[in-house]
Amino acid sequence: MINRLFKLQELLQNQKALVIYGPRRVGKTTLLKDYLKRTQLKYKFDSGDNITIQNLFNSQDFEKINAYAGGYELIAIDEAQQIKNIGMGLKILVDNNPELKIIVTGSSSFDLSQKIGEPLTGRKKTILLYPFSQQELLNKYNKHELKEKLSDFLIFGSYPEVITTEKQSDKIEILTELVNSYLLKDILSLGGIRGAKELLDLLKLLAFQVGSEVSLNELATQIKMDVKTVARYIDILEKGFVIKRLAAFSRNLRKEIAKKSKYYFWDNGIRNAVILQFNGLSDRNDIGSLFENFIMMERTKYISNNFIYTNSYFWRTYNGNEIDIIEERDGKLNTYELKYAENAKVKQPKEFFNEYSEAQFHFINSANYLNFILP
Incomplete structure (x- = not known):
């Protein structure tokens, strides 16, 4: 078993619900049940799919909800987004049971966050569970083995x-099933989206533009949709843990691009399943995009899993100068250029470093990337 970095026993607090977000089948239920097997606390475990639990929390009946938790030290609810009034129900438990510990999981942030956001203000701690990080995979492989398997991860x-x-054919089946059942069903239903074809067309366009700035107007023109609808779809895909937005860094220099964004897929496998491309690296022309997506998301996992507080951006000017990642933390700027080839020629953009002279420059490639995404 590959252990996750999060230790739930260390994250639990009195009078605060622990909320675990993340995509379907990323391991939220496994993480929760593994903790429940080991805890000494007297607990009750339920699922938001249970109609009885839905009716209980939807009732907002103080007496019944408090009675539900009576005699227990821990309440754990899986798939909590299925419960319409889960936020108010959890607030009742938190406010009236100061020693009670609570864990809930949810597969859709745009559904669950709306339900618990306001009622649980100041009463929750939130963590994001990603697909396995390279840091977590050190439980299974050493660093040499991780590098040997880089092509598989890409x-x-x-x-x-x-x-x-183990079998590649099984991996492909798993990923295509994830796309078809989660992306094209759950996202459609939870987001109130009617057009499956339009959503898939949008995802394919984003998949082919990984690492490039994206214009919503251009996307709308290509798939013949209203730009406001495209913006709404992208917002739902972000909140549904499918894509991640990277904003542009700009301090109002005249040539800096400020309004466009880049989008990365939470997982390389999902990106490749959207466009049905699983051929090896020697037969591909998108290795640079695959590597950039992989590094961006592994760095995101590292920052999130280790509770590092930083702002991340990209930088580009209208005349083509660019930096793939900028991290702003504690008033300092670190910049990173990502290239798969170890011997790639990389130049520091003079315009940027003339303006931000204290910034540090780093070149990340397929030879040294582990230093960027591991402790």
Whole structure:
């Protein structure tokens, strides 16, 4: 078993619900049940799919909800987004049971966050569970082995089922099933989206533009949709843990691009499943995009899993100068250029460093990337 970095016993607090977000089949339920097997606390475990639990929390009946938790030290609810009034129900438990510990999981932030956001203000701690990070995979492989498997991570990603499956054909089946059942069903239903074809067309366009600035107007023109609808779809895809937005860094220099964004897929395997491309690296022309997506998301996992507080951006000017990642932390700027080839020629953009002279420059490639995404 590959251990996750999060230790739930260390994250639990009295009078605060612990909320675990993340995509389906990323291991939230496994993480929760593994903790429940080991805890000494007297607990009650339920699922938001249970109609009885839905009716209980939807009732907002103080007496019944408090009675539900009576005699227990821990309440754990999986798939809590299925409960319409889960936020108010949890608030009742938190406010009236100061020693009670609470854990809830949810597969859709745009559904669950709306339900618990306001009622649980100041009453929750939130963590994001990603597909396995390289840091977590050190439990299974050493650094040499991780580098040997880089091509697999670039093509098939790191969903738990994918990592624990040996045959490539099985990995492909898992990923295509994830796309078809989660992206095209859950996202459609939870987001109130009617057009499956339009959503898939948008995802394909984003998949082919990984690492490039994206214009919503251009996307709208290409798939013949209203730009406001495109913006709404992208927002839902972000909140549904499918894509991640990277904003542009700009301090109002005249040539800096400020309004466009870049989008990365939470998982390389999902990106490749959207466009049905699982061929090896020697037969691909998108290795640079795959590597950039992989590094961006592994760095995101590292920052999130280790509770590092930083702002991340990209930088580009209208005349083509660019920096792939800028991290702003504690008043300091670190810049990173990402290239798969170890011997790639990389130049520091003079315009940027003339303006931000204290910034540090780093070149990340397929030879040294582990230093950027591991402790």
